[in-house]
Amino acid sequence: MNEMMISKKTTNIVDINGVLVGTDAIVIMAGPCSVESEHQILSIAKALKQAGASVLRGGVYKPRTSPYSFQGLGSAGLPLLKTAGDETGLRTITEVMDPRDVELVSRYVDCLQIGSRNMQNYTLLKEVGRTSKPVLLKRGIAASYFEWLNSAEYIWAEGNKNIILCERGIVSLRDGLRYTLDLSAIPYIKSITDSIYRGYPIIVDPSHGTGLADLISPMSKAAIACGADGLLIEVHYNPSESKSDSYQTIDYQQFNGLVSQIKKLAPVVNRTTLV
């Protein structure tokens, strides 16, 4: 197998409003776990833009294990995210959980995210499949590759071929780390041709995949080293103030360090960076 040839031959490039995912250029998506306020999302967006991110993430509908945890700003957060994107030139991505929200969310963001818990929410998959928006499909925490690709196929079958896969950790032996980041998924899925893999770009979320801020930089490098097309990183100006996921969120300095290391690493694995 010539890894890069396979990658080049089969990757189905996804266009997020001008930012291409699946080319030789690595795409970095970053932002806070949740959109908390206009000030918060805008100031983070500016810092990320300067550091080299291309896409701004920020949750407005937050799927939380407990109904009593902070649930996000809801649709009130959408214009805040859009403003931050518009003012910085970053593309935007947010998770959609309710099929009835797909049309509304699509008006505000450049890319729709399907979270792990909803990887087999077929109603939702079909609904985003009927739009033309790029869709980031996170892997379920116990989903086999076959199940994950079949979930992507639910979107594809409706006509929307703008699909990006995102590895974010699977169930683990739960000692020290909450999930096991399965990086082998990247070269494995990219190598299979006798399946319904349709050349989707694959990115990695080391924030959820490790659950620990200190591991995000080394595992980001590992992800790029084995062929990931991009990264999805949780960043906050003060992680300890973050309303959710504070343990796995990095600050600006750590993010700048990470981007600088990815820039050094990219050419070694025949990649570039967008930044």
Add this chain to the structure above:
Amino acid sequence: MNEMMISKKTTNIVDINGVLVGTDAIVIMAGPCSVESEHQILSIAKALKQAGASVLRGGVYKPRTSPYSFQGLGSAGLPLLKTAGDETGLRTITEVMDPRDVELVSRYVDCLQIGSRNMQNYTLLKEVGRTSKPVLLKRGIAASYFEWLNSAEYIWAEGNKNIILCERGIVSLRDGLRYTLDLSAIPYIKSITDSIYRGYPIIVDPSHGTGLADLISPMSKAAIACGADGLLIEVHYNPSESKSDSYQTIDYQQFNGLVSQIKKLAPVVNRTTLV
């Protein structure tokens, strides 16, 4: 611990249109994986009623791993299921996948089912939480007890306290069997008091939990032996003709044998059967 005292003290009895779940009486829910035709569901319902089932299951919206597999009859199946229930006196249960269908489905069936794949589909949980219909909440294939109970809490927090938990197997070492039926969940959850467990009845689905017809009878007995409040069984007059789940579906003779064994077993564990 006096097991039965705990059970009696804490179980939150759920009333499925007159069939009580969570009393000393074991409730048997059974039926085909999918509603396939009026003839099919009605003839199966009659056989199940005669054998001793109380609740008729039958999928109309089928969550299938592949978009190209049989997806169920959809809403056209609802009146067929209702007719079969009305003609036999069986209560009815079916899975709902789309929050927009909850109101419609609620008009046709006595109990709403949330499937494993949607255990953390919070949009859907909230929607069924706003009805007064009993809800059967299946455990996700990688859900911890804590996550499962928190998902139940999403329903409870909306005001609907008619919740039944259903163990259906978790991810396994995948050799021989697709899932590992976690029967310890039953006495464990019934024993915890320092949590958000609200005394929900717990039933077991050995059909999905083992994936093999031959294992359904022994694992049904095991489920009752360790405290399950009921069973959910896939039955078809000709399992090999079933449009889905044929390997884990039993026929009438096997179902009659199973019910007869449960009747013998119940008094040994201080239970009765409804039949």
Add this chain to the structure above:
Amino acid sequence: MNEMMISKKTTNIVDINGVLVGTDAIVIMAGPCSVESEHQILSIAKALKQAGASVLRGGVYKPRTSPYSFQGLGSAGLPLLKTAGDETGLRTITEVMDPRDVELVSRYVDCLQIGSRNMQNYTLLKEVGRTSKPVLLKRGIAASYFEWLNSAEYIWAEGNKNIILCERGIVSLRDGLRYTLDLSAIPYIKSITDSIYRGYPIIVDPSHGTGLADLISPMSKAAIACGADGLLIEVHYNPSESKSDSYQTIDYQQFNGLVSQIKKLAPVVNRTTLV
């Protein structure tokens, strides 16, 4: 499948010095996690004999996760265990960890135990395979059925066909319980004929399989209900004083209750008890 016919036809009865495992009669093995003193093992043995156990367990070589935990009395414990067996008429079983100890241990006990951690310690398996002593082979915590049966085959291939399998829980989602007791293993393994399953009796260890004293009684009943040929239970006169495994050890009263429930349950599943 007629479950009992299969069981009767294929079970390879193992004779532990007169106590037969694999007949219709359920065999109960019980005792402390560790042999702690002559007084301790003898007084427990007497209580267990009276309650209805047939085989006395007691560890002398203890495989502990940390080298700094209590490691058992070592070979000094062997005569204590033998005396307790001789005085009560109970057969004895203990774990052997070192191939160099097999000959010595064989002089003192009636049955050799291979623990989970050593299920694929082929050196040890071959060594016990060269004796004529019955061997209880515990399943590894991540062993597939295929791997488990192949480990038994290492013993069988050396000429020792006196093998008993013991399910003791596999790796789990680790929330609340340390392991997941996989009871489906019993009817599944007993149903496979196209494999190297040679009709081994299968018993269940709910003490390690659940890790919680309160779950031992319900899961013991479940094990017998789905076809187990026996049980292996940790009992101590004062579990809180036990030098190891105190959380999963039951006292005499709980053990008496358990045996009395198994006696009631046995005939319902066409079994008897030795007691």
Add this chain to the structure above:
Amino acid sequence: MNEMMISKKTTNIVDINGVLVGTDAIVIMAGPCSVESEHQILSIAKALKQAGASVLRGGVYKPRTSPYSFQGLGSAGLPLLKTAGDETGLRTITEVMDPRDVELVSRYVDCLQIGSRNMQNYTLLKEVGRTSKPVLLKRGIAASYFEWLNSAEYIWAEGNKNIILCERGIVSLRDGLRYTLDLSAIPYIKSITDSIYRGYPIIVDPSHGTGLADLISPMSKAAIACGADGLLIEVHYNPSESKSDSYQTIDYQQFNGLVSQIKKLAPVVNRTTLV
């Protein structure tokens, strides 16, 4: 956290007869799954030496799931491995399974390997702990970090502090790949200070960790990118002829490509290579 500082500060350098593991220099261990003949091991050793390996691996005692699979040459293979090492200047490593073989094996090789199946074979751990030979301790397929480090402690407690950890994949969702290579283990273990982690170097075995030849190169790069101190690779002049593990064995050309990529990658993550 400054990753490299932590690594530099805490790593306990292990000296394999002059080849240091745990410095800035990445160490590559490679060789066939099994020593098959003098010609085979010598010709492979020469090719590996030329390509840049420092340590020659080759199994003589092979732990195979089935007793009927090829079990290795046994002790007859030891002089063949030693000759290959002597003639090429490569250090040698082989797995030892029987505590009674430790002394013999120590006379022939430079480093002892404890395989996954024996990670909690405490008898064997203590025995190698009583030698002064470096020990490579592979992680068990279901071992938590805590359990793994405690197993290392069994060796340490006997006085042998020359311990190298080796990540080789853990139980997975078993779809496509047999194991899940847990690369997060490397930065996680290197970051913990409130534990019994004693600064052991950590290397990665992508051959067993992925089970597929095509994944070895990308996952080797990922391992080095996140901080691994070395690699353990299965190489054969004709993988399809290999008596064991042929699917996960690479040929000379692939190995040369891999080493050349590691050489390019090393300086990007502040490492060098021995070659």
